[in-house]
Amino acid sequence: MAVPATPSVELSSYRDQHFKGTRGEQERLLLNSTTLYVGNLSFYTTEEQIYELFAKCGDVKRVVMGLDKYKKTPCGFCFVEYYQRADAEACMRYINGTRLDDRIIRTDWDAGFVEGRQYGRGKTGGQVRDEYRTDYDSGRGGYGKLLQQKVQDVNVFKRT
Secondary structure: OOOOOOOOOOOOOOOOOOOOOOHHHHHHHHHHOOEEEEEOOOOOOOHHHHHHHHHHHOOEEEEEEEEOOOOOOEEEEEEEEEOOHHHHHHHHHHOOOOEEOOEEOEEEEEOOOOOOOOEOOOOOOOOOHHHHOOOOEHHHOEOOHHHHHHHHHHHHHHHO
16 A cells, blocks of 8 residues: 555644554554544543544444553543544544533544553553643543542541
């Protein structure tokens, strides 16, 4: 399969640091991918809601919900795989930046889903960004994990 000279939907500067392969291989896969990473989802967004929204741009092959690696509960991201590159491109144009469950969702090209990537990479099992948040976000479990832990530690100390 030939690599297009310029993608019809530009690639972002983000690259998965855990990609198993060379930077060139990753670039080639991104330029031909039919898989999208979807971020900033509510923990309460369902797979059915993802299918309903993303099917507006084409035939969705599958949705893989992101899960907390310890609790196995949704943690705010997913992968959407289309059958056709053109459908994924339409999604990047029209769905990226739209609102779902009161949140502005982000889509980005993904080099292709590999088993195991559905789990959060943070120390506590979820996404790294949710560990360090200091704001309250009801759609993503309240305060960030590290702040929640500090509050729990203070409450335990007060009881003793």
